[in-house]
Amino acid sequence: MRTSEVTRELAHLSDEAVVALMARSHDVALAELYDRFGRVAWGLALRVLRDEALAEDAVQEAFLTAWRTASRFVPERGSARNWLLTLVHRRAVDLVRREERRRAEPLEAAAEPAGAKGADDDALLRLERERVQGALAQLPDQQREALELAYYGGFSQSELAERLGQPLGTIKSRMFSGLARLHELLREPAPEREPWRTRPSTS
Amino acid sequence: MxxxxxxxxxxxxxxxxxxxxxxxxxxxxxxxxxxxxxxxxxxxxxxxxxxYGVETPLPPPSLRGRILEEAAAERTNVVPLRRRPAFRAVAGVAAVAAGLAIGFGIWAATLHDRLGDERSASAQLRAALAVLGDTQARRISLGAKGSLVVTPSGEAALVTNRLPAAPAGKTYEAWVIRGGKPEPAGLMRGGHSIDVLKLKRPVPAHASVAVTVEPRRGSKSPTTLPILRGRA
Incomplete structure (x- = not known):
């Protein structure tokens, strides 16, 4: 298929170069970006929303926002990967906050890891996941709880303060210390940061 | 603060x-x-x-194609606006919305509200506003609940009034009907005092436009009777 041949041609480009091509309305660049991050985006949206239809909406809207706003991406402010995953996460969080039913669920549900759904799992994605989960496990419990409920559960800092019965300042400092520590822990080099290269597009 | x-x-x-x-x-x-x-x-x-700390099952295979298709559709719709710097594009939308105050009465205020809601002023809405802002466009009534605005080149936007939100698992789908054959022209969810949809297909003279309720991903041809209908 023509598209996948061209997509492979872009495989040597950095994420940032792919976004630059996307800003010039090259749709093969959008396809390439999806092939690199679609799976992580899907896993993330599904984790936050826990509903396949909503997760599809979140991923689709995030990639289309990336498509529309690629010309405003500034590489100096952060990587293309962070930019895209932030779009996905923010969209998922916006959607989950609109879903009234989540509000009634107990807090623990948001912190539980999803079941072993990755039957067709990718070895490098699994290594990366184990590395991140390993780093999370080294955080003090209260910091880990704040990060997981905020990032995976989509709870705002005010909601967390209320639900955990803590002052807002305490929640803020748990989030800050947790993220800063996580950043330190993850600084040791990753085994391989370009997992897409082992999975040529099959579509 | x-x-x-x-x-x-x-x-x-x-x-x-x-x-x-x-x-x-x-x-x-x-x-x-x-x-x-x-x-x-x-x-x-x-x-x-x-x-990267989450489980990563494979996404539904259709998702990739849907994203690429939608992106391609947007590109053909909105090239003139996309090429401007972002702030000017937003200013352009505001100006068009303000222009509506003259042509379309109360719509403008509501559209301003919607633009506030949708922080990214979606490309779909911008494309629709470009149609609504065309001074040569004709307005065709679809009854009390909606109207169709068609430019001389056939670009069209559907505007509905107080269309209730589509039932769970359903969506509204617009159709352009030529020679008795309905072709899908876009999905909308309703639920606002005003909803605007830029049709994905041109509406030539003597074609009809209809809106039906369909399963949430839309259908290839209508499966229910139209709730709105009109002829260009």
Missing amino acids: ADETIHELTAAYALDALDEGERDAYEEHLATCERCRDELGTLSEATAALA
Whole structure:
């Protein structure tokens, strides 16, 4: 298929170069970006929303926002990967906050890891996941709880303060210390940061 | 908000744990605070890593194609607006919306509200506004609940009034009917006092436009009777 041949041609480009091509309305660049991050985006949206239809909406809207706003991406402010995953996460969080039913669920549900759904799992994605989960496990419990409920559960800092019965300042400092520590822990080099290269597009 | 307090929001912002008002205030602050930008750069690396901490089942195979298809459709619809710098595009939308006040009475105020809602002023809406702002466009009534605006080249936007939100698992689908054959022209959800949909297909003279209720991903041809119908 023509598209996948061209997509492979872009495989040597950095994420940032792919976004630059996307800003010039090259749709093969959008396809390439999806092939690199679609799976992580899907896993993330599904984790936050826990509903396949909503997760599809979140991923689709995030990639289309990336498509529309690629010309405003500034590489100096952060990587293309962070930019895209932030779009996905923010969209998922916006959607989950609109879903009234989540509000009634107990807090623990948001912190539980999803079941072993990755039957067709990718070895490098699994290594990366184990590395991140390993780093999370080294955080003090209260910091880990704040990060997981905020990032995976989509709870705002005010909601967390209320639900955990803590002052807002305490929640803020748990989030800050947790993220800063996580950043330190993850600084040791990753085994391989370009997992897409082992999975040529099959579509 | 006191300036010293707002610096403390960086971690919550990186985690998307601010509510909308706080997020806007923080972004305004970020534009002027180098210290926060630096800190955010560092903390965002950690949040992006968190994204990799989840199980990663394969996404539905159809998702990729749907995204690419939608992107291609948007490109053909909105090239003139996309090429402007962002702030001018937004100003352009506001100007078009303001222009509607003359041509379309009360719509403008409601559209302004919707533009506020949709922070990214979606490309779909911009394309629709370009049609509504065309001074040569004709307005065709579809009864009390809606109207169709068609430019001389056949570009068309559907505007509905108080269309209730589509039932769970359903969507509204617009159709352009030529020679008795309905062709899908876009999906909408309803639920606002005004909903605007730029049709994906041109509406030639003597074609009809209809709206039906369909399963949430839309159908290839209508499966229910039209709730709105009109002839161009």
